[in-house]
Amino acid sequence: xxxxxxxxxxxxxxxxxxxxxxxxxxxxxxxxxxxxxxxxxxxxxxxxxxxxxxxxxxxxxxxxxxxxxxxxxxxxxxxxxxxxxxxxxxxxxxxxxxxxxxxxxxxxxxxxxxxxxxxxxxxxxxxxxxxxxxxxxxxxxxxxxxxxxxxxxxxxxxxxxxxxxxxxxxxxxxxxxxxxxxxxxxxxxxxxxxxxxxxxxxxxxxxxxxxxxxxxxx
Ligand code: C5P
Numbered sequence: 001x002x003x004x005x006x007x008x009x010x011x012x013x014x015x016x017x018x019x020x021x022x023x024x025x026x027x028x029x030x031x032x033x034x035x036x037x038x039x040x041x042x043x044x045x046x047x048x049x050x051x052x053x054x055x056x057x058x059x060x061x062x063x064x065x066x067x068x069x070x071x072x073x074x075x076x077x078x079x080x081x082x083x084x085x086x087x088x089x090x091x092x093x094x095x096x097x098x099x100x101x102x103x104x105x106x107x108x109x110x111x112x113x114x115x116x117x118x119x120x121x122x123x124x125x126x127x128x129x130x131x132x133x134x135x136x137x138x139x140x141x142x143x144x145x146x147x148x149x150x151x152x153x154x155x156x157x158x159x160x161x162x163x164x165x166x167x168x169x170x171x172x173x174x175x176x177x178x179x180x181x182x183x184x185x186x187x188x189x190x191x192x193x194x195x196x197x198x199x200x201x202x203x204x205x206x207x208x209x210x211x212x213x214x215x216x217x218x
Contacts, residue, residue: 001041001042001081001082001205001206002041002042002044002079002080002081002082003033003036003041003042003043003044003080003081003082003083003084003205004043004044004046004073004076004077004079004080004082004083004084005029005032005033005036005043005044005045005046005083005084005086006029006045006046006047006048006069006073006083006084006085006086006087006089006119007024007026007028007029007030007032007033007045007046007047007048007050007086007087008024008025008026008029008047008048008049008050008087008088009021009022009023009024009026009048009049009050009087009088009089009090010048010063010064010065010066010068010069010087010088010089010090010116011048011049011064011065011090012065012066012090012092012093012094012116013065013093013094013097014094014097014098014102014111015098015099015100015101015102016098016099016100016101017101018101018102020090020092020093020094020113021049021090022088022090022170023088023170023171024048024050024087024088024170025050025051025052025170025171026047026048026050026052027052027171027173027194028086028135028175028194028197028198029045029047029084029086030045030047030050030052030055031194031195031197031198032084032086032198032201032202033045033055033058034055034056034058034198035195035198035199035202036198036202037055037056037057037058038056038057039202039206043055043057043058043059044058044059044060044061044076044079044080045058045059045060045061046061046063046069046072046073046076046087047060047061047062047063047087048063048064048069048087048088049062049064061075061076065090065093065116066089066090066093066116066117066119067116067117069087069089069119070117070119070122073085073119073123074122074123077123077126077130078126078217080130081129081130081131082130082131082132082133082205083123083130083131083132083133084133084201084205085119085120085132085133085134085135086135087119088135088137088170089116089118089119090116091115091116092113092114092115092116093113093114093116094111094112094113094114095112095113095114096112118153120132120134120153120154120155121152121153121154124153124154124213124214125213125214125216126213126214126216126217127154127210127212127213127214128212128213128214129210129212130210130213131156131157131205131208131210132153132154132155132156132157132210132213133155133156133157133158133159133201133205134149134150134153134155134157134158134159135158135159135160135161136149136158136159136160136161137161137163137169137170138160138161138162138163139162139163139164140164142160142161142162142178143160143178143180145160146158146160146178146180147180150180150181150182151182154213154214155182156181156182156208156210156211157179157180157181157182157204157205158179158180159177159178159179159197159201160177160178160179160180161175161176161177162176167191168191173193173194173195174191174192174193174194175189175191175192175193175194175197176189176190176191176192177197179200179201179204181204181208182211183211187200187204
């Protein structure tokens with residue numbers, strides 16, 4: 001299969017030296033891309049800024065912002081059979097990016113934030129026979145929020161993480177999650193390495209039948 005994976009955070013510039021980002025290390029997406037390539041799939045990885053080496057056998061596209069990631073996903077979408085959106089895309093960006101470093105004044109300042117594009121919602125009309133997998137990082141009401149996103153974002157599966165736990169979610173090498181399927185399926189994944197979770201996810205993907213989505217071409 002042709003598998004497109006996104007990973008890592010995005011960075012939203014405030015000025016030439018400052019940005020808004022999040023705690024995503026990119027590990028879950030990188031392990032997934034590496035495991036898929038090791039199984040013989042063709043893999044393209046769209047990555048935000050992380051400190052990880054490119055996995056063997058994977059074609060990389062490096063991006064910075066949510067806008068960049070959207071462009072990259074749209075570019076590669078028609079190539080893929082499966083999209084795994086493991087990236088922690090920033091939800092907001094500064095309304096204006098200062099062209100020069102904003103000087104410190106010692107006073108408080110207001111920063112106006114505007115929403116970034118929601119990549120999965122943007123590409124939902126072009127899903128066709130592709131399998132779409134999302135991730136939901138939550139700190140409360142994890143499964144209910146994930147179930148709502150599964151439907152709202154037209155996904156086949158969503159991996160729901162409770163990132164308030166020290167041994168799961170951001171930065172660490174282990175994870176625990178609930179996998180929800182649009183077909184009503186539900187799997188509880190107890191604490192395991194992100195490498196093992198990537199393999200579990202690929203086991204599901206390799207036997208899944210995608211729900212037919214929008215019919216347009218990107
Ligand atoms: O809405 P939320 O950010 O929790 O949804 C998580 C899922 O949506 C992830 O798969 C993430 O990659 C994707 N996402 C996206 N575009 C955004 C934010 C999140 O595609 N702007």
